[in-house]
Amino acid sequence: MRERSTRPFQAVRDELAKSRDFRSAQSIHEAIRTAGASVGLATVYRALQTLVDAGTADVLRTDAGEAVYRACGPSHHHHLVCRSCGRAVEVQGAAVETWADDMGAQHGFADVSHTLELFGICSACQGRPE
Amino acid sequence: MRERSTRPFQAVRDELAKSRDFRSAQSIHEAIRTAGASVGLATVYRALQTLVDAGTADVLRTDAGEAVYRACGPSHHHHLVCRSCGRAVEVQGAAVETWADDMGAQHGFADVSHTLELFGICSACQGRPE
DNA sequence: GTCACTGCAAACATTTTGCATGCTA
DNA sequence: TAGCATGCAAAATGTTTGCAGTGAC
Numbered sequence: 001m002r003e004r005s006t007r008p009f010q011a012v013r014d015e016l017a018k019s020r021d022f023r024s025a026q027s028i029h030e031a032i033r034t035a036g037a038s039v040g041l042a043t044v045y046r047a048l049q050t051l052v053d054a055g056t057a058d059v060l061r062t063d064a065g066e067a068v069y070r071a072c073g074p075s076h077h078h079h080l081v082c083r084s085c086g087r088a089v090e091v092q093g094a095a096v097e098t099w100a101d102d103m104g105a106q107h108g109f110a111d112v113s114h115t116l117e118l119f120g121i122c123s124a125c126q127g128r129p130e
Numbered sequence: 131m132r133e134r135s136t137r138p139f140q141a142v143r144d145e146l147a148k149s150r151d152f153r154s155a156q157s158i159h160e161a162i163r164t165a166g167a168s169v170g171l172a173t174v175y176r177a178l179q180t181l182v183d184a185g186t187a188d189v190l191r192t193d194a195g196e197a198v199y200r201a202c203g204p205s206h207h208h209h210l211v212c213r214s215c216g217r218a219v220e221v222q223g224a225a226v227e228t229w230a231d232d233m234g235a236q237h238g239f240a241d242v243s244h245t246l247e248l249f250g251i252c253s254a255c256q257g258r259p260e
Numbered sequence: 261g262t263c264a265c266t267g268c269a270a271a272c273a274t275t276t277t278g279c280a281t282g283c284t285a
Numbered sequence: 286t287a288g289c290a291t292g293c294a295a296a297a298t299g300t301t302t303g304c305a306g307t308g309a310c
Contacts, residue, residue: 006265006309026299040267045300061191065274066299080237091233096226100248103221107210109250116246118230120239136284136290156274170292175275195299196274 008039012047013071016057021086022068022079060117082122091118138169142177143201146187151216152198152209190247212252221248 011032016023023031029044048069051057055074059067070079070088078096080089096116104112141162146153153161159174178199181187185204189197200209200218206227210219226246234242 008266024299038267042268042301043266046265061193061195063191064298065191065195065197067195080233080239080242082239083241089237091237093229093233095229099223099225103210103223103248104250107219107221108253108256109210109212109248110253110256111213112210112248112250114246114248116244118233118239118242118244120234120242123238123240126238126240138291154274168292172276172293173291176290194273 007037008043009047009050011035011037011039012044013051013056016048016051016069016071020070021088022060022070022081024062024066024068026066028069060115078116078118080118080120082125083119084121084125087122087124137167138173139177139180141165141167141169142174143181143186146178146181146199146201150200151218152190152200152211153216154192154196154198158199190245208246208248210248210250212255213249214251214255217252217254 012028015028015031015035025044025048026041028048029039029041032039032044048057048059051071052059052069056071058070058072058079060079061067072090076097077090077092080091082088096114100112100114104110142158145158145161145165155174155178156171158178159169159171162169162174178187178189181201182189182199186201188200188202188209190209191197202220207220207222208226210221212218226244230242230244234240
């Protein structure tokens with residue numbers, strides 16, 4: 001695999017790194033275009049997929065079935081996401097990891113993994129309408 | 131809202147109740163048709179949506195972005211799902227609920243909810259290829 | 261010069277919606 | 286009979302893929 005030093009690929013990476021929030025592929029595409037660069041939507045999807053495969057980005061699905069992405073380290077963690085502004089905080093919880101393993105063992109399940117996301121209203125958004 | 135005593139609606143409800151596993155809308159539709167009844171796919175989606183709104187069914191998204199449904203009680207719980215056969219077990223964990231609340235409080239988030247699913251290989255599927 | 265990356269457009273899969281008809285109460 | 290539920294088909298949405306052209310090394 002050649003180094004991803006191309007402009008479109010970096011544009012996606014930069015756009016993702018620019019904010020700590022979960023972004024949809026479409027909004028990233030739009031942001032890059034608005035910034036003046038011309039990038040294909042397919043390229044955005046391909047770049048995001050590459051980043052996810054590399055462990056550089058996290059992906060999760062909204063209730064609407066839309067995939068949203070966020071620049072993240074490769075270590076295991078979860079997110080606390082603001083329902084209002086989209087701000088996301090990385091959180092870790094050994095208790096949950098242990099609990100998940102226990103549940104698996106208790107029910108005879110092997111190779112247990114889990115998905116976990118928290119949603120709430122962040123302090124900046126509380127008391128603010130919308 | 132009038133009683134949902136129509137045949138198509140009950141067919142969906144029954145099909146969902148028939149197994150304790152997560153099923154896609156399409157597979158439910160197919161199952162009902164195979165069973166001899168003629169039901170529209172749109173109706174299956176509408177019925178499932180109704181069940182979810184009523185709190186009678188749980189819905190979650192697969193990595194592929196497909197929505198899967200399962201008959202469930204209205205009380206708060208999570209699922210331990212077999213990656214191989216799809217069997218699902220309801221699990222509860224007060225520790226996790228507490229942890230989630232703590233995390234929210236710690237980061238100044240209000241009204242914290244969470245999504246959590248466990249995936250593994252159930253005892254019946256272990257040691258069995260595929 | 262080679263070959264991966266890009267961009268466009270078409271293909272795809274899933275889910276939703278419009279509307280005429282059928283069935284329930 | 287009145288009105289919601291159904292079924293079909295078309296539309297909408299989000300994502301992936303085929304292929305020819307471009308750019309990096």
